[in-house]
Amino acid sequence: MKTAETGPSCEPSPVMIGSAPRTRRQALVKSAWVVIWFLYLAGPIGDLADGGLSPAHELLGCAGLLTFVAVYFVVLFRHMAHRPAKNLVVRAAVAFIAALAVLLASVIGPNWLVLFTFVCVAVAVTQPFGVSRWAIPALTVVLVLVGLRYEDIHAYLFAYALPCLLSGFAMVGVQYLIRTTKELREAREEVARLAANEERLRLARDLHDLLGHSLSLITLKSELAGRMLPAEPDRAAQQVADIERVSRQALVDVREAVTGYRRPRLVVELAGARAALRTAAIAADIDPAVEQEHRGLTEDGEGALAWALREAVTNVVRHSGAGRCEVLLTEEWEADERRYLCLSVIDDGTGPMRGGNHDGNGLSGLRERLALTGGRLETGAAPRGRGFALRAYVPLGGLPVPGAVARPAEQRPSGA
Secondary structure, eight states: OOOOOOSGGGSOOOOOTTSOOOSHHHHHHHHHHHHGGGGGGHHHHHHHHHTOSOHHHHHHHHHHHHHHHHHHHHHHHHHHTTOOOOHHHHHHHHHHHHHHHHHHHHHTOGGGGGHHHHHHHHHHHHSOHHHHHHHHHHHHHHHHHHHTTOGGGGGGHHHHHHHHHHHHHHHHHHHHHHHHHHHHHHHHHHHHHHHHHHHHHHHHHHHHHHHHHHHHHHHHHHHHHHHHTTTOHHHHHHHHHHHHHHHHHHHHHHHHHHHHHHSOOHHHHHHHHHHHHHHTTOEEEEOGGGGSOOTTOOHHHHHHHHHHHHHHHHHIIIIIOOSEEEEEEEEEEOTTSOEEEEEEEEEOSSOOOSSSOOOHHHHHHHHHHHHHTTOEEEEEEOTTSSSEEEEEEEEEOSSOOTTOOEEEGGGSOOOO
16 A cells, blocks of 8 residues: 655645644744744843843843733734734733833833834734824834933934834734735635535526426326326326336436536535534645646546545544644656646544555545546555545646646655
């Protein structure tokens, strides 16, 4: 049994902008981006470490800095984790650290003016643009007024005020980008749901149009044959023959109509996969390429990939015990210049059973379905060492797939 390949396309997805951290690694990455900005606190920490302050100022500085950092962390991390709090409580916390910045910068020294930069960032992250657009310039003005108390800092006041103003408005732009990204994700999910609903409505309309007339005719002829049967058996037999002819034609029409519906589409199956994973409380990382059109992919090939997605997600939900599932779509080519579209479904669950092939009926049927299109199925342990990976290949023709990453076969490590 081949294992899933461990090429670049199977690397874990980066932390997505605008989404709450779902794993410990993502939380650490986001925390690192917050903590790195605390290098700006080198000035206040240097004042405390030099020992040049009076005992009262030393105590005020230590207590004030620890309190400032603690409140700042709580405000930002609650916002990052999408844990809503009352707006009045958030504004009170931001006002508190702003007052603390004014106190420390006024009493201890000019190096503490850097705290205003953190206050501006907190305002930009937690408050709507209608508030932050005047609060950030106001905080910058307060910084300048406090800095004017120190004669030896006048020449450097610009170096404090400009980062304060720019950092605040830069974070306003980042928040706008985050909101736009979230709206785009929600729009994509809505489009997928609408596509699935449209398919159901089209099926209902077609079946009604196909079967409504035929079933009505069968009902009428059945009643007529029932009335004729005792007295006119020959005419009743003619009606029964008509019933058989109409029912056979209806069966042919239904088979022709359902043939197209039995071939699932990727975008429709993706909507179902998202719903299934959401219901099972499994975080889903979906490659945007799965939702795009794929030039060179035949209807049979797309149907086989859609069946693979359905089977893989069903197994993840029922058997894996996973907390995260990743769906990738990549374009790859073999040494003989044949190109394939590869659908990878990777989870962080219990992984494959040891010893022998344990595909089961679902994966065995999927292998046969892919083989009919000239493709293949590969299963095995996930690249990260924990979990299960399923990779379904179907052949491609024509132009490269937009948004997919192509990798030659010689650059991909072979399965174990």
